Amino acid sequence: MKALVYGGPGKKTWTEVPNPKIQNPTDAIVRLDATTICGTDLHILKGDVPTVSVGRILGHEGVGKITEVGSSVTNLKVGDRVLISCIKSCGSCANCKIGLYSHCLGDEGVSGIGWVFGHLIDGTQAEYVRVPYAENSLYKLPSGVSDEEGVMLSDIFPTGFEIGVQYGSVKPGDVVAVVGSGPIGLAVIATASLYGAARIIAIDLDANRLEKSREFGATDTVNSGDSNWREQVMALTDGAGVDVAVEAVGVPDTFTMATEIVRPGGHVANVGVHGKEVPLHVENLWIQNIFISMGLVNTNTTPMLLKLVESKKLPAAKMVTHRFTFDQFMEAYDTFGRAAETKALKVVISR
Numbered sequence: 001m002k003a004l005v006y007g008g009p010g011k012k013t014w015t016e017v018p019n020p021k022i023q024n025p026t027d028a029i030v031r032l033d034a035t036t037i038c039g040t041d042l043h044i045l046k047g048d049v050p051t052v053s054v055g056r057i058l059g060h061e062g063v064g065k066i067t068e069v070g071s072s073v074t075n076l077k078v079g080d081r082v083l084i085s086c087i088k089s090c091g092s093c094a095n096c097k098i099g100l101y102s103h104c105l106g107d108e109g110v111s112g113i114g115w116v117f118g119h120l121i122d123g124t125q126a127e128y129v130r131v132p133y134a135e136n137s138l139y140k141l142p143s144g145v146s147d148e149e150g151v152m153l154s155d156i157f158p159t160g161f162e163i164g165v166q167y168g169s170v171k172p173g174d175v176v177a178v179v180g181s182g183p184i185g186l187a188v189i190a191t192a193s194l195y196g197a198a199r200i201i202a203i204d205l206d207a208n209r210l211e212k213s214r215e216f217g218a219t220d221t222v223n224s225g226d227s228n229w230r231e232q233v234m235a236l237t238d239g240a241g242v243d244v245a246v247e248a249v250g251v252p253d254t255f256t257m258a259t260e261i262v263r264p265g266g267h268v269a270n271v272g273v274h275g276k277e278v279p280l281h282v283e284n285l286w287i288q289n290i291f292i293s294m295g296l297v298n299t300n301t302t303p304m305l306l307k308l309v310e311s312k313k314l315p316a317a318k319m320v321t322h323r324f325t326f327d328q329f330m331e332a333y334d335t336f337g338r339a340a341e342t343k344a345l346k347v348v349i350s351r
């Protein structure tokens, strides 16, 4: 089969590799129909994630059809159309039992981390993928959910919802600011609307992304390139600050920005993946009674989000800006890697 293989920092190839095989009775093999590229894949290619070894197939998002199941898999069968979650979960370890799938103790070369695809085991940017703990890591796709919509639920929407909205404790009537209007920020905006936020302020440097944010439910936009961006945000909250400030970029400055606009007693939810040391000014923040949260998605809200997509309550398909076929994988990376110029949000690569 063909797959996108990591060749060390800055190097990747779409190349011929052996097909994956069932290794454990709990595995399934999925033939991918559609996949995508995540900002995390770009971090890996920069060399920011040293746990990814040379030769690894990248990717942790996708939908496809099951072609083989291990001997102990009973609730899935060959031919089932499934969503592959970016997090594998055994469903029976101590962490899975409390819903902390992100730290599943099931052993896949390493124990204690749910994100293994395109990281510690071969991923979904391939024609076929081996899925460990298939019964709990795959979700049958309702016929009313398209492949493209499904792919947006492997990572983007659960991450935005769980780590932004749920960890940020968004409540009806809240003013929520989202720093960063990339795919994850837009997923936060779309799902914060579901929780009855009174106002959702999108903050970004890119005018195109700010405009896009309104399609996902932003009520106000602020360009962070403006010297008075902070005053603009404060003016939207009568000077009080926002109830919930979500960081959805993953650089030190945007985290600091989130801490500068939250009201006393409010929440800062960090969703971004950080590769550099991030300062936290406890000397200024201690007196503000704020809550700060962060984490890796558990994906245990995936079934709920699937229902919302099926009933057209979540605009998942709007996230897709570019479409490619598998033999255009390198082009897809190029387009996604130059998102500022190409205006790419999510690129979908299908068969």
Ligand SMILES: [Zn+2]
Pocket (backbone or CB within 6 Å): 038, 039, 040, 060, 086, 155, 156
């Ligand atoms: Zn991702």
Ligand SMILES: [Zn+2]
Pocket (backbone or CB within 6 Å): 089, 090, 091, 092, 093, 094, 095, 096, 103, 104, 105, 106
């Ligand atoms: Zn587990």
